[in-house]
Amino acid sequence: MPHRLIVLPDDTAKPLIAALAGAKRTINIRMFLFTDPDMVAAVKAAQARGVKVRVMLNPQRRDGSAENEETRQALADSGVEVRDSSPAFALTHQKSMVIDDGLGYVESLNWETRDLTQTRDYAVETTDALEVSEMLRCFDTDWNQAKFKPDPKSRLIWCPNNGRSRIAAFIDSARISLWLQNERYQDTVIIERLVRALARGVQVRIMARPPHNLKKDKLIEGVGGLRIMRDVGAKVHQLKHLKLHGKMLLADEGRAIIGSINLAPGSFDERRELAIETDAPEVIGRLKEVTRHDWNNSVALDLSDEGVLADLNKHHQGHAGAKQLALKTGNGKKK
Numbered sequence: 187m188p189h190r191l192i193v194l195p196d197d198t199a200k201p202l203i204a205a206l207a208g209a210k211r212t213i214n215i216r217m218f219l220f221t222d223p224d225m226v227a228a229v230k231a232a233q234a235r236g237v238k239v240r241v242m243l244n245p246q247r248r249d250g251s252a253e254n255e256e257t258r259q260a261l262a263d264s265g266v267e268v269r270d271s272s273p274a275f276a277l278t279h280q281k282s283m284v285i286d287d288g289l290g291y292v293e294s295l296n297w298e299t300r301d302l303t304q305t306r307d308y309a310v311e312t313t314d315a316l317e318v319s320e321m322l323r324c325f326d327t328d329w330n331q332a333k334f335k336p337d338p339k340s341r342l343i344w345c346p347n348n349g350r351s352r353i354a355a356f357i358d359s360a361r362i363s364l365w366l367q368n369e370r371y372q373d374t375v376i377i378e379r380l381v382r383a384l385a386r387g388v389q390v391r392i393m394a395r396p397p398h399n400l401k402k403d404k405l406i407e408g409v410g411g412l413r414i415m416r417d418v419g420a421k422v423h424q425l426k427h428l429k430l431h432g433k434m435l436l437a438d439e440g441r442a443i444i445g446s447i448n449l450a451p452g453s454f455d456e457r458r459e460l461a462i463e464t465d466a467p468e469v470i471g472r473l474k475e476v477t478r479h480d481w482n483n484s485v486a487l488d489l490s491d492e493g494v495l496a497d498l499n500k501h502h503q504g505h506a507g508a509k510q511l512a513l514k515t516g517n518g519k520k521k
Contacts, residue, residue: 188314189466191444193476194295194307195428202297202309203228205285209237214284214325216242216271218446219296220257230264242329244278245270272328275346276456279446282321290318292342292445292462294432305431306367306480308444310462310469317342317462328458345459349447353435354379356463360388360437365477367393367434371411372404372450381418390420393480394487395430397494398501404450405510413489423484433461436473441465 192201199222206213206228213232220226220243233239241261246252261268271278281293295307312318320340327334336344343352350373357364357379364383371377371394384390392415400408416422424430435443445461447453464470488494491514498507507513 188312188317189462189464189469190311191466191469191472192291192309192311193472194301194305194309194432195303196476199224199302201311202283202291205283205289205291205311206232209285211237211286212284213237213239213286214242214322215240216278216280216282216325216328217254217297218244218277218279218281219298219301220254221296221298222302223299225297225302226257226260229261229266233261233264233266239266240325240329241266241268242271242278242325243268247277269329271458272331274328274331275458276452278328278458279448279453280458280460281446282460284318284321284325287322288315288318289313290321292321292460294434294444294446300429301431305429306425306476307432308434310444310464312462314341316340321460324460341463343443343445343447343461343463345447345453345457346455349459349461350375350454352463353443353447353449353461356435356437356441356443357383359441361386362438363389363391363436365391365393365434365436365473365481366449367430367432367477367480368449369395369399369430369433370404370408370448370450370453371415372407372448373411373454374451376449377411377414380415380420384415384419390415391477391481392420392422393430393484394422394424396424396487396497397507398497398503402503402506402510405507409489409494409511412487416489422487422489423481424487425480425484427483428480434473434477436470436477439474440470442470442473 243254283291290312293309295301447459
């Protein structure tokens with residue numbers, strides 16, 4: 187099969203390091219955060235043995251922090267060609283790699299130690315010729331700051347090109363069940379599609395992160411979106427023993443989307459993102475196991491006024507968050 191699934195932290199970084207070690211001619215990497223020393227060492231080793239390596243890094247976060255600078259310098263000192271991602275996008279949040287023009291990796295994980303060891307994350311390995319060539323074509327286009335147009339026949343999903351429409355159509359096609367794992371549920375179009383899925387009888391199980399993880403200016407839409415879906419019948423949980431970072435949708439236990447796309451307007455409209463749709467039996471079988479394992483190791487996310495306020499208070503965000511969300515305080519009054 188052209189697709190294979192890597193699950194983090196279960197599978198560790200070994201499959202990715204092995205792929206880098208096996209490269210013979212070329213490696214093209216695009217990464218939002220790239221700080222893990224083992225991954226840096228593997229890339230430097232490839233360059234040292236004569237592989238042509240190009241790395242495209244997001245220059246900084248929205249708050250101006252530039253966490254990739256040390257890696258950028260280390261790679262450049264080793265002869266790796268490193269460039270900032272295209273300024274056409276607010277951020278390049280895509281995480282991907284292509285090796286020897288024939289092996290591609292579409293990832294939800296950053297190459298930082300936390301994502302490799304502490305978070306639920308995913309990567310899909312593809313050897314499909316159309317998908318790999320399209321990944322390379324987009325890499326070259328963004329490398330040269332030109333315009334990119336996705337192939338309509340491809341199973342790759344690109345933002346800001348076609349992400350919202352493809353994911354909306356994926357949700358619309360579900361008939362029995364939807365399992366979702368994502369950090370953010372903020373896009374009105376996607377929330378609407380999930381509400382419609384619930385209305386036609388689809389069982390929707392959502393894994394999310396607690397409200398305190400949301401940025402201050404995203405708190406209203408983030409909490410509101412989860413509450414709307416809960417109120418119309420979705421089950422909303424949070425992981426107990428792992429941090430959730432993966433972005434995954436599984437429909438009718440037969441088709442999945444995995445990649446870097448948060449279900450938020452910024453991801454769809456302003457960022458370079460990449461995901462892949464797959465129905466490969468090996469991938470789907472593994473996802474069915476992982477989603478059930480994670481669901482059995484999760485708890486319902488308390489989205490009541492009291493529950494949201496307690497979560498915000500625990501992380502010293504109570505007063506401002508309560509005011510934004512018009513939460514009821516213990517005496518029954520709105521804050």
